Amino acid sequence: MNLFAERNSWIDTENAFKIGPHIVRVEQQKKAVIKLNFGEPDFSVPKHIKDEIKRQLDLDNTHYCDPKGLLSLRTAISNQVNETRRLQTNPEQVVVFPGGKPSIGFAQQVYCNPGDEVIYPSPGFPIYESFIRYVHAVPVPLHLNESENFTFSPDQLANLITPKTKLIYLNFPSNPTGGVASQSLLEETARIILERCQPDVRIYSDEIYEKIIFDGQQHHSISSIPEMTERTIIASGFSKTYAWTGGRIGYAVFPTVEEAEVFKRLNINYFSCVPPYNQEAARVALESPLSKQSVKEMVETFESRRNLILQQINEIPGISCQKPGGAFYLFPNISGICENLGLIKKHHSLPAEEQSSPANIFQMFALYEHQIAVLDRKSFGKIGADGKHFLRLSIAAEQSVLEEGVLRIKNAGEDTNGLDRFLKERPDLNST
Numbered sequence: 001m002n003l004f005a006e007r008n009s010w011i012d013t014e015n016a017f018k019i020g021p022h023i024v025r026v027e028q029q030k031k032a033v034i035k036l037n038f039g040e041p042d043f044s045v046p047k048h049i050k051d052e053i054k055r056q057l058d059l060d061n062t063h064y065c066d067p068k069g070l071l072s073l074r075t076a077i078s079n080q081v082n083e084t085r086r087l088q089t090n091p092e093q094v095v096v097f098p099g100g101k102p103s104i105g106f107a108q109q110v111y112c113n114p115g116d117e118v119i120y121p122s123p124g125f126p127i128y129e130s131f132i133r134y135v136h137a138v139p140v141p142l143h144l145n146e147s148e149n150f151t152f153s154p155d156q157l158a159n160l161i162t163p164k165t166k167l168i169y170l171n172f173p174s175n176p177t178g179g180v181a182s183q184s185l186l187e188e189t190a191r192i193i194l195e196r197c198q199p200d201v202r203i204y205s206d207e208i209y210e211k212i213i214f215d216g217q218q219h220h221s222i223s224s225i226p227e228m229t230e231r232t233i234i235a236s237g238f239s240k241t242y243a244w245t246g247g248r249i250g251y252a253v254f255p256t257v258e259e260a261e262v263f264k265r266l267n268i269n270y271f272s273c274v275p276p277y278n279q280e281a282a283r284v285a286l287e288s289p290l291s292k293q294s295v296k297e298m299v300e301t302f303e304s305r306r307n308l309i310l311q312q313i314n315e316i317p318g319i320s321c322q323k324p325g326g327a328f329y330l331f332p333n334i335s336g337i338c339e340n341l342g343l344i345k346k347h348h349s350l351p352a353e354e355q356s357s358p359a360n361i362f363q364m365f366a367l368y369e370h371q372i373a374v375l376d377r378k379s380f381g382k383i384g385a386d387g388k389h390f391l392r393l394s395i396a397a398e399q400s401v402l403e404e405g406v407l408r409i410k411n412a413g414e415d416t417n418g419l420d421r422f423l424k425e426r427p428d429l430n431s432t
């Protein structure tokens, strides 16, 4: 008899967290690591939001509360979604979760029977792919094209839709690529979905980076397109917009109250409710006129860092990087570096159990030998990712730290001797 149930081998993980023990190990042994692995704004939670958390604690707002989310917050969310997307949702369609993450896997549990197909962007937030097999559904990656600024063509999506399709994830602005969807792409996508999908196929539109968008562009949501409102789950949260990843507040707005109630039942089963003092502060984040300025300052900082770091990274021999239109990541193509370092050949000659991908070896080598933490392509969806050589680096760090990080990537890209030493020792395989 096995200790663990079989399903534990069907769920994957998020590499941004998994790489943590390696970073600790490197820092214990050598010098400080430049950490560009996490998707976390390097800003403080705006003061007016922090003040409200403290005020709520002093009011003893620290007890169990509505598992669906406080009505005051759900009302603020519904109002905000209606205003920004020209919709007419009501607070009963809204459910609050501990972060943007839980509703991703819950959606698969709620909508998918075994054998149903789930379409999701790849590269994409790893939790879309991670959960699918856990619920006995079938993963169907929608590969984003570097040449189309990491969007997809409507035909590509059309070719993936079958009578078994049950759930389609979209994520704009995207993690890890920073891709932004144009209104015309969303309209074309909607046309295909309306033509080819049954009305009970759900579109999970992950819009958690909705406010982090550059070059004067506007955020567009597929939910605003006529007839898509009834099929779209709008998911977003407070982690990125308000630099509040530890607050654990996210939400989803469902096409029907009936669906929201099913998700509420999962909340009751898993965690009862989300801390009410944080929920009241999240309401303030949405309603206070002060929030607009804080978010604007943060986004302008990300945009100027993007401009600078994009230029510097594109100057490194063997790297080319598209210009992200939103979020706070760069997703450079490192095929040239893999070529220059002979990584593709070296990777193939490793024993099977040590093989991951050339970009993963570069990720680990860069961490152990050059103390720079970034993530490889396979951290964002493994299926169909062979032969694709990319890294994700977060630009949510001070400019000088980012510049040092870019320099370390450049040095790693030229360090053939260091790579040979690393491959001989493979210190990364002996860590937890």
Ligand code: PLP
Pocket (backbone or CB within 6 Å): 039, 098, 099, 100, 101, 102, 125, 171, 174, 175, 206, 208, 237, 238, 239, 240, 245, 248, 249, 250
């Ligand atoms: N969705 C996307 C696209 C993300 O990038 C993230 C976090 O990185 C999440 C959801 C989860 O956010 P949270 O930290 O609020 O759970």
